[in-house]
Amino acid sequence: MKESTVPANVEKNVPDTREETRTLTPPVDIFETEKGLVVVADLPGVDKEDIDVNVEKNVLTLKARPKQRLTDGLARQEYALLPFFRQFQLSETVDQSGISAEMKYGVLTIHLPKVKEQQPRKIDVAVTQ
Amino acid sequence: MATYYWEPLAGFEVLRREMDRLFEQFEPAGPGYRRAAFLPGVSARTYPLINLSEDADNVLVEALAPGLDPDSIEVTVIRDQLRIAGEKAAINPDIKPEAYHRSERGAGRFTRVIPLPAEVDGDKVTAEYKNGLLLLTLPKRAEAKPKQIEVKVS
Numbered sequence: 001m002k003e004s005t006v007p008a009n010v011e012k013n014v015p016d017t018r019e020e021t022r023t024l025t026p027p028v029d030i031f032e033t034e035k036g037l038v039v040v041a042d043l044p045g046v047d048k049e050d051i052d053v054n055v056e057k058n059v060l061t062l063k064a065r066p067k068q069r070l071t072d073g074l075a076r077q078e079y080a081l082l083p084f085f086r087q088f089q090l091s092e093t094v095d096q097s098g099i100s101a102e103m104k105y106g107v108l109t110i111h112l113p114k115v116k117e118q119q120p121r122k123i124d125v126a127v128t129q
Numbered sequence: 130m131a132t133y134y135w136e137p138l139a140g141f142e143v144l145r146r147e148m149d150r151l152f153e154q155f156e157p158a159g160p161g162y163r164r165a166a167f168l169p170g171v172s173a174r175t176y177p178l179i180n181l182s183e184d185a186d187n188v189l190v191e192a193l194a195p196g197l198d199p200d201s202i203e204v205t206v207i208r209d210q211l212r213i214a215g216e217k218a219a220i221n222p223d224i225k226p227e228a229y230h231r232s233e234r235g236a237g238r239f240t241r242v243i244p245l246p247a248e249v250d251g252d253k254v255t256a257e258y259k260n261g262l263l264l265l266t267l268p269k270r271a272e273a274k275p276k277q278i279e280v281k282v283s
Contacts, residue, residue, distance in 0.1 A: 027235075028233055029233060031229045042195040069264050078175075105261050
């Protein structure tokens with residue numbers, strides 16, 4: 001029988017679950033345009049520097065650390081900001097080198113362009129009489 | 130002498146009546162008007178969510194409202210009532226509904242009235258909209274400020 005105290009073989013590249021155990025799931029809109037997909041996420045209280053958008057193995061990871069101005073001694077509290085975290089599986093049709101993101105009024109917009117072959121092409125039909 | 134029987138299900142009936150009574154207070158015009166409107170109107174939603182703190186001179190309110198058009202934000206104060214109104218704009222009205230994979234953020238007009246713990250001076254209120262959080266600093270009126278009373282020890 002195998003010794004049970006030997007640590008189990010842990011799969012590599014699995015995120016450490018002890019980090020950021022409590023996170024918020026930001027609400028997102030995802031829609032498709034001719035050029036690709038657009039992901040829009042509400043990230044209130046987050047500075048541009050505190051956003052971490054990264055793509056690894058076809059997984060889009062969105063992390064952000066919000067800053068709240070009022071924290072202590074609240075007379076009335078309806079929300080508490082925690083680090084934001086959300087992941088999406090991307091398809092092969094996303095051009096991963098062309099991903100861009102912008103932040104405005106606490107809303108993050110990520111543009112995921114399609115690879116060139118997937119974009120619709122307008123084909124001119126030459127008419128010969 | 131009255132005789133009581135133990136009826137285990139009678140407790141549920143009592144509970145149901147108590148719950149009905151509890152919810153009666155949320156029907157302002159009585160049961161006849163309950164279904165007059167399907168949608169309750171913009172001010173019935175609790176949006177934006179707020180955090181409120183208070184010190185001797187100011188009331189501070191932080192509202193969680195990402196993605197507002199800064200020009201649409203309206204903040205008004207009457208005595209100890211704060212009203213926040215505005216509009217969270219749709220990203221792009223040209224996008225067809227069938228192009229959406231997910232739609233969780235929502236959009237639309239809102240208004241919310243918040244009772245403040247003290248009367249504030251409406252002329253000196255400052256509002257700052259940063260990173261989707263609206264921070265309001267509402268100075269209290271002189272009459273509303275707490276007065277420190279010295280305790281003499283004899």
